[in-house]
Amino acid sequence: MLDKQIVTSAIDSLGLKDFSKATIREIVVVANKVEAQTGVKYVRMEMGVPGLKPDAIGTEAEIKALQSGVAAIYPALDGCKEIKEQTSRFVKAFIDVDSPASCCVPTSGSMQGAYALFTTLKMASDVKDTVLFIDPGFPVQKTQAQIVGLKSESFDMFNYRGKNLISKIEEYLKSGRIAAILYSNPNNPSWMCLTDSELQGIAQLADKYDCIVIEDLAYFGMDFRKDISHPYEAPFQPSVAKYTGNCVMMISGSKAFSYAGQRIGVLAFREELFNKRYDSLVSKMGIGAFGSVLISRVLYCLSSGTAHSAQLALAAMFKAACDGQYNFLNDVHEYERRAHEMKKIFTANGFSILYADDLGTPIGDGFYFTVAYPGLTGGELMRELLFYGVSAIPLDTTGSRQQGLRVCVSFVKNEQLTDLNERLAEFNKNHQ
């Protein structure tokens, strides 16, 4: 155990009334302070930040592009030809869905993608003014909705899977106020994955109630229970886009391609949504098609495109993946291996996996998992573990109604696993 007084004073210095509301950044502050004062390194699992090097295909393409002079040249608002074409191929090769190049648009990370979608939705209707978030989820997306001026609804899908999930969603849609349903798949933080029948149900509801689906594929292909890494061959990354044209997929360069630093992602629209006409957009923006407003008004205003060379980097990685020359999931399997080891350590020391299965099938090993410890709330558990040199985040901030922690495996080094085991054993011994 670490020095009690040092940890206590680091925690107290946050001035939080309720520790379960501690944000990632606040946990970071505490861990940094204690590390500085004690010299002991935490096993750090609070930040969802990728920890791997990108494949050379991306950086080499980017360097070549810079050498050829792209730094001087405004990228087209709807993206370079290369990234548009390769995104379209990638979606076909790995999801088995059609999204024409004209409907594929690069953004400054999926963060900008979601912001642009929300901003366009905000102008598209005065009645449908709410985003339904299927929680647990990424809290910043709710802040985005708030800043844009959309309302948020959400529920924790812990107790709603399968048919119950669909009927739960429908309860919200019946209000007529839901503009979009948003979820991430695989799910941050729980690593649950929606099944094909759930995705089909969501698609049917979207069509029935005329709302759009925003599918956040930040962790594309990283449900390692299925190997989707072979282009144009089943199995594919599951997606609602198989079942409705009323949707847009957000594909990030940050996680599966370890390219977070360059802020590059893509929006891949199904053509139906891209061309969908909204009267309110005509009156506000002079044009009616959702995709056109998003590109020529919203993205124009947000940043007039995203770094030219980074577009070409992601395009090169997509291309190599589609050509079968680059297995883009090979490197990130490291997260799977690590999650597997860490789950063993947690469960051997009195913890349970909280979001444990998809309709009976155990969840896969990947970037995140969730844990609980008997008799402690998420806030209490996090506070306690900080005394043992272990940091993560309480689930409360993710919209989960369960008591536990989100564990991110990306920053944990192999040589720290022994530490983790010893620290959790000591914690467990002191809490039985």
Add this chain to the structure above:
Amino acid sequence: MLDKQIVTSAIDSLGLKDFSKATIREIVVVANKVEAQTGVKYVRMEMGVPGLKPDAIGTEAEIKALQSGVAAIYPALDGCKEIKEQTSRFVKAFIDVDSPASCCVPTSGSMQGAYALFTTLKMASDVKDTVLFIDPGFPVQKTQAQIVGLKSESFDMFNYRGKNLISKIEEYLKSGRIAAILYSNPNNPSWMCLTDSELQGIAQLADKYDCIVIEDLAYFGMDFRKDISHPYEAPFQPSVAKYTGNCVMMISGSKAFSYAGQRIGVLAFREELFNKRYDSLVSKMGIGAFGSVLISRVLYCLSSGTAHSAQLALAAMFKAACDGQYNFLNDVHEYERRAHEMKKIFTANGFSILYADDLGTPIGDGFYFTVAYPGLTGGELMRELLFYGVSAIPLDTTGSRQQGLRVCVSFVKNEQLTDLNERLAEFNKNHQ
């Protein structure tokens, strides 16, 4: 003259009732169509797009950064240490103003900078809900305000310079509803420059009426009447920041540094505004300081930072400029030379320079200038010139109330100047 029928049908295909409202993109469409059908190249002056190669300092720094692995690493939300420190130095060296590194923030171009400022202002007050644009200006900034939900006011400063400018601005401020004053200096499209006494007057009004000044320095140092390119030596780039702490400067990598493709710019705040506390921000965002909300809420949501390597490219160029190892304005003097030649050609063929002087001093030669032709409105003039293989944009779209065109010199090649002269001569002959 070009084939009348081809040009007429290209213009008619736009379906515009009022040609003076033609946007840049619409002029581009007409010119492209006619070029494709006639094989004749237009002298193209409609797009405000830089046409020079960047200095190798930027791209080399960026390539080195990519080789060192920054593509994998999220940049800090408030920017990398290097760009923060070098921006602060740059502002001191070339404006002679203090903006601490903590108050300097990179953005995905000044486009994102303005959007972030507007978004923060929108949440900062319910009363001050309007941006005052000193026109003529960059029309997209008004679209930004509209999308964010701020109101816009504007006037054409053609007839308001010196004391008249200050009293005209004060008329608007008296309403109590102006959150910010925005202008570009040098001015896009007129290339007028506010004088020090005008900037001082604006600063006093900002303090008196508690509104902020957003100074768009997109064409930093490009008023070539003064050579401001020597670090820490007068003369400096004129700025309102000399006279008020209630302001923020937007410095773009696109024009002076020919780095438009990478979408990189910086916001340099005076410390007073950066730390200024707004009650409305506390209640909406949980923190009150303008700069903190802009970074940790707004920029977080907009894109979570901007491409890591591009930050290091601009930082390297700023550093070399501050160290006196790189005269960043040397290359862009090419625009001055070209504007000088083109103005001679226009005025020799019956045109006049429309926005001609700053309180009696003729404007400098640079990226843009404006022209008028007797007896024709801006829309009529633009329509007519398209028949002669010359494209530009009518001033109406810039908020100017004058009848004329904006001419951008960046895409005109030396070998086209003879064409320009012959075409304008023919036009002039046919219109006398």
